[in-house]
Amino acid sequence: MNKQDMTKPVFSAQDVTKVYRSGDVEVHALRGVSLELFEGEMAVLLGPSGSGKSTFLNIMGGLDQATRGTVRFRDLELTACSESQLTRYRRNHVGFVFQFYNLIPSLTAWENVSLVTEIARDPMDPGEALELVGLKERMQHFPAQLSGGEQQRVAIARAIAKKPEVLLCDEPTGALDSKTGIFVLEALSRINRELGTTTALITHNAGIQRIAHRVFSFLDGRIAETRVNETRIEPADVTW
Numbered sequence: 001m002n003k004q005d006m007t008k009p010v011f012s013a014q015d016v017t018k019v020y021r022s023g024d025v026e027v028h029a030l031r032g033v034s035l036e037l038f039e040g041e042m043a044v045l046l047g048p049s050g051s052g053k054s055t056f057l058n059i060m061g062g063l064d065q066a067t068r069g070t071v072r073f074r075d076l077e078l079t080a081c082s083e084s085q086l087t088r089y090r091r092n093h094v095g096f097v098f099q100f101y102n103l104i105p106s107l108t109a110w111e112n113v114s115l116v117t118e119i120a121r122d123p124m125d126p127g128e129a130l131e132l133v134g135l136k137e138r139m140q141h142f143p144a145q146l147s148g149g150e151q152q153r154v155a156i157a158r159a160i161a162k163k164p165e166v167l168l169c170d171e172p173t174g175a176l177d178s179k180t181g182i183f184v185l186e187a188l189s190r191i192n193r194e195l196g197t198t199t200a201l202i203t204h205n206a207g208i209q210r211i212a213h214r215v216f217s218f219l220d221g222r223i224a225e226t227r228v229n230e231t232r233i234e235p236a237d238v239t240w
């Protein structure tokens with residue numbers, strides 16, 4: 001089932017700039033980014049190192065504040081939120097997946113996921129989240145007993161177990177070889193398709209862009225190009 005609805009924006013960003021200042025040095029990380037992400041959309045953010053992708057993702061995720069411009073998540077204006085409102089927003093609405101999995105080594109896969117489900121408002125069962133990423137048989141394994149791709153899938157299960165409306169992924173396959181990377185992309189695609197979770201995925205790997213509904217190419221703190229994929233490919237067909 002495809003739950004994508006291009007008439008309903010989940011995020012709306014208008015002319016977002018971000019300037020980092022340290023001493024006399026200013027870095028213009030974002031120079032006016034505007035975009036909308038829609039309900040159920042899978043978006044890929046591409047672009048060279050330093051082009052502003054992570055900065056933008058972090059602002060959408062409430063981990064960082066824009067210098068100017070507005071960002072809305074549904075009716076909530078993130079750019080007008082206090083720190084504590086952003087904390088609540090992150091906790092209730094956003095799942096994050098980063099390049100490094102940050103699992104707790106002394107806890108099993110199931111326990112790593114249950115850390116989140118214990119404090120979430122309406123979580124799924126940790127076992128259900130692990131099943132969605134194809135790790136039903138490995139729930140009682142510790143991180144050291146899992147491959148890199150399996151550990152990343154535990155991190156994805158942890159991110160989706162609270163049933164977030166959006167999943168923000170910063171280089172989720174950056175540390176993985178093609179085979180394990182494809183398993184991770186399959187898990188993300190499945191969650192997007194079956195749960196309708198709006199997903200934004202940063203990657204350096206241009207081959208991955210074809211799994212997305214739309215591709216935003218960043219360059220020098222701006223979006224240089226937005227492309228719609230008329231036909232999408234399956235993760236298994238991604239060339240690394």
Ligand SMILES: Nc1ncnc2c1ncn2[C@@H]1O[C@H](COP(=O)(O)OP(=O)(O)OP(=O)(O)O)[C@@H](O)[C@H]1O
Nearest residue numbers: 020027028029047048049050051052053054055056
């Ligand atoms: N906390 C910070 N303090 C100062 N400068 C920063 C900070 N975070 C990012 N920058 C700078 O902002 C610019 C954009 O960085 P950003 O991480 O958003 O790019 P990116 O496209 O995600 O790059 P990469 O693909 O290498 O992760 C870069 O010049 C970076 O050095």
